[in-house]
Amino acid sequence: MSKIVWAVLLGIATIAGAQVRGGDDARVVLVMTDGMRWQEVFRGADESLLVPERYFDKRDVSELKKKYLAATPEERRQKLMPFLWGTFLSQGQIYGDRDAGSDASVTNGFSFSYPGYSETLTGHGDQRIDSNDDRPNPNLTVLAWLSKQPGFQGKVAAFGAWHVIANVVNPENCMSCMVKAGYDPVEMSPMTKEMKILNNIKANSPRVWEDEAYDAPVFETALEYMRVKKPRVVFLSLGETDDWAHAGNYGEYLEAAHRVDGYLKRLWDTLQSMPEYKDKTTMIFMVDHGRGSAPEEWKSHGQKVPESKYIFMGFMGRGVPAAGLEKNVAPVTQSQAAATLARYLGLDWNAAEKLAGAPIAAAVK
Numbered sequence: 001m002s003k004i005v006w007a008v009l010l011g012i013a014t015i016a017g018a019q020v021r022g023g024d025d026a027r028v029v030l031v032m033t034d035g036m037r038w039q040e041v042f043r044g045a046d047e048s049l050l051v052p053e054r055y056f057d058k059r060d061v062s063e064l065k066k067k068y069l070a071a072t073p074e075e076r077r078q079k080l081m082p083f084l085w086g087t088f089l090s091q092g093q094i095y096g097d098r099d100a101g102s103d104a105s106v107t108n109g110f111s112f113s114y115p116g117y118s119e120t121l122t123g124h125g126d127q128r129i130d131s132n133d134d135r136p137n138p139n140l141t142v143l144a145w146l147s148k149q150p151g152f153q154g155k156v157a158a159f160g161a162w163h164v165i166a167n168v169v170n171p172e173n174c175m176s177c178m179v180k181a182g183y184d185p186v187e188m189s190p191m192t193k194e195m196k197i198l199n200n201i202k203a204n205s206p207r208v209w210e211d212e213a214y215d216a217p218v219f220e221t222a223l224e225y226m227r228v229k230k231p232r233v234v235f236l237s238l239g240e241t242d243d244w245a246h247a248g249n250y251g252e253y254l255e256a257a258h259r260v261d262g263y264l265k266r267l268w269d270t271l272q273s274m275p276e277y278k279d280k281t282t283m284i285f286m287v288d289h290g291r292g293s294a295p296e297e298w299k300s301h302g303q304k305v306p307e308s309k310y311i312f313m314g315f316m317g318r319g320v321p322a323a324g325l326e327k328n329v330a331p332v333t334q335s336q337a338a339a340t341l342a343r344y345l346g347l348d349w350n351a352a353e354k355l356a357g358a359p360i361a362a363a364v365k
């Protein structure tokens with residue numbers, strides 16, 4: 001082979017290598033849905049819980065049964081989360097199916113929300129974070145660190161349904177980040193008609209939960225912000241799965257999970273239609289904590305429900321080997337998410353935060 005051909009091939013190899021390591025224009029979207037159980041993700045709806053007593057004021061559940069029940073776990077999970085078990089799985093990998101020999105868990109020892117979000121975004125548990133109080137995170141998150149890296153200034157955004165999400169990220173540390181949570185309005189430049197409508201919807205909707213908006217306007221806010229501002233790193237935290245489960249409303253918990261799957265699809269399809277994101281984006285989908293088992297403990301989680309430490313973690317898109325459902329693999333932990341996320345951007349979070357878990361090696365090309 002001639003020297004010129006070799007030079008061309010080496011050039012291609014170098015470009016390909018740079019893409020695998022993140023390159024100059026890699027992007028990451030991290031989506032979390034609060035307190036969704038690995039059991040529903042991998043097994044689908046639990047028939048024993050899908051009863052009128054566990055829906056709005058004993059509302060009829062026959063439509064929900066048609067929508068979500070089927071003979072096998074594979075069919076049920078496909079009905080509950082068709083995007084996750086379709087496009088996401090075919091272009092990525094999912095950890096946490098304990099029926100298939102894959103454990104994913106939190107390491108923070110608390111198994112509730114603030115410790116879980118903090119572990120996800122910092123890469124380590126912190127004994128000081130022992131409540132869900134709405135206080136600034138004393139730790140630097142990978143988002144705040146990214147916002148100070150070259151090429152990321154003004155390119156990091158975080159949106160949460162739960163008001164506390166803003167303090168978990170800690171806007172004081174996150175320079176030039178867009179951080180908005182709960183019912184707070186988003187101002188951006190240029191401001192759009194769509195964003196004004198979303199701000200109005202949040203301001204004027206019933207506040208069923210005083211510190212947490214419904215997922216729908218929060219998702220639409222994040223999508224509108226991405227459409228206009230095109231940030232490189234986005235964290236979107238949704239909350240209804242946790243709220244409906246705490247309320248004992250299994251029917252609406254399933255509906256909320258199904259809506260989240262629809263948001264993942266719309267997010268992915270929208271990003272693939274935008275040149276700034278198309279084929280440059282990695283999507284991560286995971287949860288802050290698990291919950292207990294049927295018939296009662298599924299409503300709850302925390303230190304008194306030991307199995308609520310089990311979670312799920314999924315990765316898809318650029319830089320992710322399409323391994324599909326992980327079976328009989330070494331356990332992974334929530335503390336590995338931050339370094340894995342940074343790795344998709346070609347950056348080393350472990351060098352900046354010594355306490356952080358290592359990237360999940362098999363999740364990164």
Ligand SMILES: [Zn+2]
Nearest residue numbers: 034035113288
């Ligand atoms: Zn939670």
